[in-house]
Amino acid sequence: MKNKEPLILAVVVIFSLITYYLVEPYAHHVMHKHVESEHFAYADLPALDKTGDATRGQELVVGAGACTGCHSIEVAGMPAAMEPQMAAASYGVNPPDLSNAGVVYDEKFLAQLIKNPAHALKVEHKFTEESGKMHPMAQFFGAGGDIDQEAADMVAYLKSIALKAEEVTPKIAFENACGRCHAMSYENWTQMGEKPSFKDKKDELAFDIKVLEYQDSLKAYMGKLPPDLSMYIRSRGEHFVSTLMENPQSQLEGTAMPRVGVTAEMAEKVIEHMKDSGDTKRAERESVGMNVMIYIIIFAIFALLWKKQVWRDLH
């Protein structure tokens, strides 16, 4: 009698694969908009063709540019003027400390941000003339010289004080790029910074209240509270998170989220940190997986040999 098993197996496998293809790759392809990565090139922003001078940049940052009126620069000995929740009440969100802005953000993006924040951040839809609202970060109209040169100088200064790219940990990248709007509770992160451990319940509640106040300001500024990112790497996936950072409008049209403006290298670090929160066991999964596969193949081979031996007498 002819052995029908290969044919039957083929039928079972083909029908299973067709079903899988239709409900997984195909259905998700239809349901979700596909956004190509632009590799963090920021092609819409003008190239930075002037060579910046860090010394002049420093003068501008603390002087005519008036950056330090709102921003702290901890590494240069300029601490924040007020507590984060107070700053958020004034500006909607706590203006970032600029210590590492020069390494986390793309230089083209930074220069544009100085000259025209709403445009660089791709949030012009929120600050139209009809809305009557102004972006909380004031535009820099120049200190009397060539504005492009002045912006380049300031960028050069920010780069000169920042950490080197390889010294930036995934955590630092995340805190700079996302951490003032998004909490990450599984990593103990709030929009105000890391939550300390309190011995006294009263101190803890006082801290929590400050966070709630901060969140209220943020909610008023953004329209709703930006989500906690603890599990985002599992709920959205790497590609979505990466393209969203690059250009939030491409994934979520009309969103209040500003363009993050990080370099490609920093985007990878941000994603690494999100994996450290939402997919901590990925390395163990790989190694345990390999061992289990090796074992199960041996198991199957022994089962096959046993079957062959038992069935030798049956034919």
Add this chain to the structure above:
Amino acid sequence: MAHFTKATSVKDWLNQRLAIDKVEKVMMSEYWIPKNINFLWAMGMVLVITFALLLVSGIFLLMYYQPNVDTAFYSVNYTIMRDVDFGWLWRHVHGVAASVVFLIIYIHMFTGIYYGSYKKGRELIWVSGMLLFVAFSAEAFSGYMLPWGQMSYWAGMVITNLFSGGSLHADGLVEWIRGDYVPAQAFLTRFFMLHVLLIPLAILGLIGLHFGALRIPHVNNQEGEEIDFDKEAKKYLAGDKAGSKVMRFANDFMSKDMMVVGIYLIFFFYLVFWNYGFAMDAVNFDPADGLKTPAHIYPEWYFLWSYEILRPFSIDIGLIAFAFAQVIFVLLPWLDRSPNTVPANRRGLFAIWFWVMLVNLIVLTAMGKLPPEGIFSQIGFVSAILFIVQWLMLPFITMFEKKV
């Protein structure tokens, strides 16, 4: 009272009290299996192994899971996935097995339909099997509630709303099922109870019934041949192993079961470690939010076909069609009027009926997931009608089937 003698060995002691030799014969060495079967007959063992994996992984998840609306999501995604050593492994095994078990159930079911293994004394096997399908569906659904993510919450909302009965507006019934106006604490705790206690108990009982119903009629074979098991068994026991048409369940068929299980487990663990996304939907990694429905909401893949039968119609007709789809498979032994217990390929029109049914269920499954817009909506509608028509036609096309 039975007569007991001083035992000569532990085995003898047990034998006098439990008749283990006899049980071993009835269940293992003299449980005769036709030789004329293929690997599809090993799906029962594959299901047993998958169920065992679900049970063991479930026990470890149960040690850390917290059935509380405030902590459930955290206990799953933080405690189990990050804190507990190998907690992630139990969750992945549990989630993937819960999905794959349905693939095997469907293969098992369609094997039965193809070879006519629900006829002539095997009706109870079919009915208990379909009851197991219902119990597994309830188990899968209640388990899906437990991580308390967005999909858990909204699936809970939508499925319990089915019980309002459309125009009947039985909202009281829906609230009774939920224990609240919306899925909330009472809902989560009772579905937790159903998932870890009541339904597993029912499944264990039904598995016993399913196995018991199989023992006397014996398993079918791939040619629909009527085998005289007593005669063939004598032949086997007399030493003519090769000439007999039957073999022992253990170790003869068991060795093949294990071979199939081995190959299956390679596939299974590949999914557990590298391709688990299909069984652990990304949307469910967002915590439940009763004020925001996800953009795309769909059941797990194994419910899609019946979901699609509900979707294209207006609410009342949809619910009736849905109810029809849930019960109709159980009635198969009585809807099939044919006198033949042979593979479908030798049954004329029934062969066409079988393949159309299978393909149509896959189409329904695909349309159930795709957004109900444009062409997908129309295909879904036609498929749903076809499904119902096929079942209505079944008694007529089988009634006139010639005896082969």
Add this chain to the structure above:
Amino acid sequence: MGKAFGAVAGVGAIASLYAMKKSWDPLPSVRSAGFTTLDLSVYKENELVTEKWRGKPIFVLKKTADMVAKQTDAQKARDIEVNGAHYMVCIGLCTHLGCIPAYEPAKEGFLCACHGGQFDYSGNVTKVPPPRGFDIPPFKIEGNTLVLGEAGPEYTKMKENGITL
């Protein structure tokens, strides 16, 4: 061959027992919570304060000058001395069957309500049934604070001298 297959399957079962055992272990978050820091400057003389360490009550008693002056060597051996002050720091569970004894400041001693065991102000047994004095948790002196859960040299010495288990 059947036996060989059985052996392979057995190895798999045993390997999975390893994962099961690990899943029963105390969680990392439980382990990391196993340290408690006490600020010793806040305690008052002859006033018992009960702190908590790994879910257990910890008795902290600052001794008065009088108590220090009159105590025997056996009592002195259990003292924790920080900046000239003497403290009794013990796990506040009766070594008989684990009840929490009460301190009576006037009598300068502990009485366990369960079976009548008594301890002095250093934690030594003065009346059976308890088999030994209060156990002393692993501690480390850091300036004016005491870290419970970490074994410092003073604790190691006590342990070596058999003063605590």
